[in-house]
Amino acid sequence: MPKIRCNGREIDAPANATVAALLPPLPGPLCAMGVCMGCRVTIDGRPHQLACQTLVRDGMEVTTP
């Protein structure tokens, strides 16, 4: 099971999960299909990444706005 760190906290992620599925609550409504831009987070140092279209990878570091 891959593990990611989100805002410093370790989370076990199901295989094939998207990052968006594991985030703490963000302002809604989230579309989860790459349109609303509401789930954009910093992934491995890159800002403005769409969490809903990014599959988790072991060791990924995620920071929410």
Added chain:
Amino acid sequence: MTDVVIVGAGIVGAACAYELAQAGATVELLDPNIPGSGATAAGMGHLVDLDDDLSRYSVNLWHQLAPQLPKQAEFWNCGTLWIAANDAEMEEARRKPGVELLDAKQLYEAEPHLRPGLAGGAVAKGDAVVYAPVATRWLLEQAKAKVTRRAVTSLDEIQAGAVICATGAMTAKLLPELPIRPRKGHLAITDRYPGLVQHQLVELGYMTSAQGESNESVAFNVQPRPTGQLLIGSSRQYNVETTEIDPPILDRMLTRAFELLPVLRDCNVIRTWTGFRASTPDKIPLIGHLRGNLYLATGHEGLGVTTSLGTAKILAAEILRRPSPLPPAPYRPERFQT
């Protein structure tokens, strides 16, 4: 009868309305489009002192106006950092009056993301940025000016004590006898990257692009917005009428931007657009009486937002027969009349 009819409700027309209304005139503006939606909205809103009387005077006027502007006008005294790539440009920077010189070390302290190997720079601390569409609307509201959505095809048919043509690049169509040429520009704006850039960044070579007559040129000009977004410019093209993005020139413009600020390569662009400057042969605007009841406030090239306030002061003084705050002769349209 309305005292003054202003054709064109961009920042220049709005500034004229504001100035004349302050003097007690009733003012009407005519524009087929929304106020401030032409070059006013397309430009950066960089308030820049280019070492000439009009831009210096105008930047000072913006500082005086700033405390009254609504916060949505986003006036921000971020200063301009003129970038010197080499010793020759550093010499040029030294010749700029009223700037704070930066050596290479100070340059990178001020703007750590600039490419390595630059010589230094000069900071013009008085320069600022403003969100011009909101400033335009505010000026119109203060003037209590009537704004009518109407396309004007002939300036001579308008009944008024004075008619001011403030139509920017459209002047080329309305008054084809004037030596005004539309000069297309491209801009891109990024997502929010707060703190990435602190000053309006301009390469010293920018003046060559702006004041030269090259058919097509690009120059590095990046502006941080208070939102953390970055505006990326600049390009200049003559003899193009379409408003569409021109991918090769956008490519050139961005490539130039990456050369000086490599971090931009990975910044998201969320929007690109174009606009038209009104360019005169000497790159000095046309301010003053033309014929009959017709006055001009146009031909500001890339400096319409900056010099709108100074333009309005000079023109209002002429129309109201008051002393001019600056010697008006350099701006008079008659310099092009044979």
Added chain:
Amino acid sequence: MKHYDVAILGAGPAGLAAARVATGTVVLIDDNPQPGGQIWRGAPQIPVPAHVDFLPQTKVFDAQPGFTLQTVPHGPIRAAKLILATGARELFFPFPGWTEPNVFGAGGLQALVKSGKPIQNQRVLIAGSGPLLLAVAATLKKAGANIVGIAEQAPLGRIVPFLLRYPAKLPQAIALRASLLGVPYWTNTWVTRFSNGTATLNNGRTLNIDHLATGFGLVPNTEIAQLLGCRLDDGFVVVDSHGQTTVPGVYCAGEPTGIGGLDKALAEGAGQPYNGAFVRDLAQAFALNPALYDLAEPATLICRCETVTKAECQPYREWRDAKLQTRCGMGACQGRLCGPITQRLFGWTPSSVRPPLVPVPARYLATAQTPPAPESGRSENAPPAHR
């Protein structure tokens, strides 16, 4: 630059149906990590055919005549023929609290649960309009959610005649309903407010919930069609009986030609026309109640990206004016969310589309002729994250 005979944009049912029958060299492009679109998310009932190059996680940000598609991360791709199967997005409608955390699109929450979001024993209210609400409820219930109810804004008196007119759809509807045994389905019902985990309904009832899933129907994704100059009618791409748009060589299938669901997408994807009456009747059955237009309060956000309220929007008669003065629609979603809302609330005409269609790293705009090297992992050049 890679050349193909056919480029299919969108790997949902319409795109996959098109891929199955497409001949020559074919590329299938989708911005999601897996094929299937929203409805088959990750588990497509039509597999990606072996002869097709599938490019997942690929965004098309510009489309030029000829045709050249500008993409991230693959750079430009050329194709002689385009099939636009770009699907639809959800229509969100503002009410006090609609931008609170734990509010999701109905399809959005469904997608997140399919993508691994834990939902077991969570109390979920599904509110909005259209057949999608039932499908979402079924998925969530199967994943262990506690569905407290489905609030459908349309009245029963319009839904029943619609179902009776399309008896072929009845077994599907009955099966869905059966899978939702014990879940209340309230018609003529909507959420008037959501705050701190409490949803208030228009009948005055309040519900304590963990998640609110809301969607008021679908908005077609027509941006690429518009960039290419295809004619739209009432927001939908106009096609002939072969699915060709008004631009020769550009075809369109599925929701962008009219919201009609899976059967329509499969038919059109395969190049067959679909019954237009169904699309009209579906839209009429679930037409929005005008009372929804009054739910947003002056302080309710209309544009979430740029935090613009209803009160700030109201003085403007045109979107262009509001954009310039308030930034409404100028944020990262580029008006995808607030455009359909402001069109309905204020009568603003949506503005024309311009490239880039999505936020795109600047280098992709500067290297239009050659694909930039794809990146992986952490980049030393990445702009620093804020906060």
